[in-house]
Each structure stands twice: as C-alpha cells, then as structure tokens.
Amino acid sequence: MDDGSANGDRARRGHTPVRTAVLVIALIAATLGLAVPAAATPVPARIVGETVQRGGEIEVAVRSVAMRRVVPVKVWPARGHGPAPTLYLLNGAAGGEGGSSWFDRTDIRTFFADKNVTVVVPMGGAASYFTDWQRSDPVLGRQKWATFLTEELPATIDERFDGTGRNAIAGISMAGTSVFQLALHAPSVYRAIGSFSGCAQTSDPLGQAVVRMVVEGRGGANTLNMWGPPDDPAWRANDPYLHAEAFRGTSIYVSNGSGMPGRYDTLDGPGIEGNGSKLFDQIAVGAVIETATAQCTRNLQRRMHDIGVPATFHLYEGGTHAWPYWQDELHRAWPQFEAALRG
Incomplete structure (x- = not known):
C-alpha cells in the first residue's frame, strides 16, 4: 500500500x-x-504462499510471529473495484477441520459473490477459544490467537487484498464467545461483532463449565494452560458479560435458537441427507448445547438492556446447534455489518 x-x-x-x-x-x-x-521492532506476519482452491477462494499461508508457525487462512476477495472492508468469519470448536468451516458448510461463496467485501476465514484453532494462552499446552501447543487475529493478520490482509482498515468479525459456537473477547483485546480493530450460538460468559459456573466442555472435553487440552485456575483473573478479564459496557459504540448482532428441533432438523435437512445417526446427533447433542448457549444469550441480552448498550438480539424458536441456522443468521446480520463497514 x-x-x-x-x-x-x-x-x-x-x-x-x-x-x-x-x-x-x-x-x-x-x-x-x-x-x-x-x-x-515488531516483526509483522507475512504471506509465504498462496493457492487458489477449487471453489475460487484463495488459501493464504501466513507466517505468524506470535504463533511461531504458518497459519492457513482462506480468503474470498472482494468483487468490487477499489479498496474494500473485511469480514472475518471464525469457525467453531473443530477449527474448521474435517469439513467444518464456513466455506464447507455455508453458501458464503455465492452470498458474497456480488458484494464488495473481503471474507477471511482463519483455519485451525480447535478448542482454543481464539485467545492468547498463558502457556503452551501439551495437546494444543502454542496458542496466541488474539495477537495473531488482532495485531498480525488484519494488516497483512489489508496490504495483500487492498483493505480499507474497516473490519467486522463473526463466529459460531465457541467463536461466538471469541469475537467479544477479541474486541476486548483490541477495541479499535472491529466495527461490528456477530455472535451465533455462543456463550458470552466465562467466569461464572455456567460459563466455566461451557469453556471446560470445549477445551477439555472436546479438545483434550487443559484450561489451566489457557487462563489458569478458576479463580485466576484471566477468566474475568475475558468475560464479555462482565465487560458489556466496553462494547458501547460497536455494532453488535447476537442470535441463538431455543434448542428445540427446528425446520432444518429433519432427515432431508442440509447436512443430514437421510443419515439417521447424523440427525440423532444434531437433535440430541445439538439441542443440549443450543439450550445452554440460549441461557447465556438471554443473560447477555438482559445485561446490555440494563446498562443501555445497543445491540441486536435474535432469539428464534426452534433451532439446534447446527450450520444451516448459522447461515441464515449471517444473512440476517449482513445488512447491519455492511452499514457498520460503510461508515
């Protein structure tokens, strides 16, 4: 530039x-x-390779100083002319692996085909909460995602893809918490935040249980390496609910289903394709998770209402913890993101 x-x-x-x-x-x-x-002198992240994928997105290999490794990042370049803003989409607890990324499970290629915005999907970060861990973990290794996503990657993306410096970020499930935490880490980086089926609590018993379920239950890692013991101040420092006032002035969109089976929880639903075991998993496991995140979302809604922080909340009846609902929510949230990125 x-x-x-x-x-x-x-x-x-x-x-x-x-x-x-x-x-x-x-x-x-x-x-x-x-x-x-x-x-x-800080050493910026740098691009060390690019590969155009079959779907048209570009997989960019970014060498991160903070992470001490190369991080794959998938990019859908803006389709307009001139500089464009950037929308970061974070994957859930699987980190986008095994076909669980925004490019694999949603229509973002066609939805953003005519929109002047660069869409960026970082890959990896399974069970990490996309935060800076206090120490390396024997299972997950070195995790410095907050530094990478707020200090290293945005400047690198803007330089390579002609960015305007205006960013929005949205995430599902685990990353529905992370988007708030990243905004706390770097208040000036994101103009808009989207949280789909996330739990924006980390320091109370419910929030800590959800974090442990992801980090330890799913990732096999140790939360002591992330934020220390339960009484460590880091748990409260990363709790969006406690720091709701800090989001005043940011465009916020938060959504969650009720946990009850909805219109996509059927044998012919997207991603199910007649597979009964997949449907059972989506209804049984997905319902439990979505019910828990719904409670967190209602708590955040009351908190923001009480302190007068403007935010859009969409709490819909029916809907489990599943990608088709998150695709719908991205579509609903986009006009709000677009307005924030334009200003």
Missing part, C-alpha cells in the same frame, strides 16, 4: 523523528562508551 510520497521521501532521506532520536541516542552512547541495546 502507498503511504504517500511525502512520507516516503522523508523515510528515504532518513529524517523521520524516530530515526533521528535513535541516531542521537547512538551518538551519545558512543561518546560515553555505553552499549546500546537492540531495538525491539
């Missing part, structure tokens, strides 16, 4: 304020015979 000819000329001549200060310090240190420590 062009940073302007005037700034470029000053940088080439070496007359930026930072460079001048560094030279002065170096001269004084040399005169006094002092050692000058090396400057701690």
